[in-house]
Structures are given as C-alpha cells and as structure tokens.
Amino acid sequence: MDGNMSLEEKCERLMNVVVETRKRFGEMCVDYQNKSTLMENKMLNLQVESIANCKIKSKIEIPDLSYEDTIKDMDDFKQEILVREKRIEDLLNKIRSTEKVVVQVKNDTIRQKLEKPINTKAILATVKNKNDV
Incomplete structure (x- = not known):
C-alpha cells in the first residue's frame, strides 16, 4: 500500500501525523501547565498558612x-x-x-x-x- 501511494499522499499523511502529534502534545502541555499552577497555588497557600500560624516575637520589646x-x-x-x-x-x-x-x-x-x-x-x-x- 505504501508503495502505491503518491508522493503527495505520503506528504499529506505525514502532515496529518504531525498535526495529531502537535494536538496531543499541546493538550499535554496545557494539562501540565494547569497542574503545575495548581500545585504552586497549594504550596503558596501552605506557606501563607504556616506563616500565619507562627507566633513571631519581636527582638525589641515595645513599651506599654x-x-x-x-x-x-x-x-x-x-x-x-x-x-x-x-x-x-x-x-x-x-x-x-x-x-x-x-x-x-x-x-x-x-x-x-x-x-x-x-x-x-x-x-x-x-x-x-x-x-x-
């Protein structure tokens, strides 16, 4: 079958493979970006939460x-x-x-x-x- 295909058909088939690969790769990139953003937000929330829970003592005592x-x-x-x-x-x-x-x-x-x-x-x-x- 490959032997009977013309050069144009081979090029078109290869282009379709490239397009499909790019689509799948693009979707994976978007998923990766969304997941990494979600993880960064979770880490930031954890940092903010831990800082908020810490009791910070000042080095200099403020007079009353x-x-x-x-x-x-x-x-x-x-x-x-x-x-x-x-x-x-x-x-x-x-x-x-x-x-x-x-x-x-x-x-x-x-x-x-x-x-x-x-x-x-x-x-x-x-x-x-x-x-x-």
Missing part, C-alpha cells in the same frame, strides 16, 4: 504606654514649644529695638560731625562753603 503618660508627654512637648516661641519673640523684640537705636545713631548730628575729618583744611573748606551759600 498608658494614656496618661502619652497625654503628659504631649503636654510637656507643648510647653517646650511655648517656651521656645516666647524666646523667639523676645529675640525679635531685641532685634527691633537694636534697629531703632542704629537708625537713631545714623541720624544723630553729633555723630555726623565726629565722622568729618578734623583738620584745618577741612574746617576752612566747610566754613568757606557756608559763606558762599
């Missing part, structure tokens, strides 16, 4: 803070902030008063006279300018 202690700490912190705000306000007031003194000194006529050079040429030039005006 009572409500009164927390309120006291907050009040102390507020008081500290108020004290610092007061110090800042006092500092600002001192700066403002210092600025006023500086402005007064700059406008002071005696200081202006002291800044002028005291020599005979300067005095004569000042007098001459006053007389010319």
Whole structure:
C-alpha cells in the first residue's frame, strides 16, 4: 500500500501525523501547565498558612504606654514649644529695638560731625562753603 501511494499522499499523511502529534502534545502541555499552577497555588497557600500560624516575637520589646503618660508627654512637648516661641519673640523684640537705636545713631548730628575729618583744611573748606551759600 505504501508503495502505491503518491508522493503527495505520503506528504499529506505525514502532515496529518504531525498535526495529531502537535494536538496531543499541546493538550499535554496545557494539562501540565494547569497542574503545575495548581500545585504552586497549594504550596503558596501552605506557606501563607504556616506563616500565619507562627507566633513571631519581636527582638525589641515595645513599651506599654498608658494614656496618661502619652497625654503628659504631649503636654510637656507643648510647653517646650511655648517656651521656645516666647524666646523667639523676645529675640525679635531685641532685634527691633537694636534697629531703632542704629537708625537713631545714623541720624544723630553729633555723630555726623565726629565722622568729618578734623583738620584745618577741612574746617576752612566747610566754613568757606557756608559763606558762599
């Protein structure tokens, strides 16, 4: 029978075998993928379950803070902030008063006279300018 088959029939028969093999192999791959995914999910669930059942102790013990202690700490912190705000306000007031003194000194006529050079040429030039005006 194989001897009587034409080349086209042989090729077609081989192609059908290839197609059937691919179908079966594809189904096996899909089954394998589904089964491996199912197993991975089961393993993950077991891991999650075992982690959830473990009691983990922390290395550092967390202090038990009572409500009164927390309120006291907050009040102390507020008081500290108020004290610092007061110090800042006092500092600002001192700066403002210092600025006023500086402005007064700059406008002071005696200081202006002291800044002028005291020599005979300067005095004569000042007098001459006053007389010319």
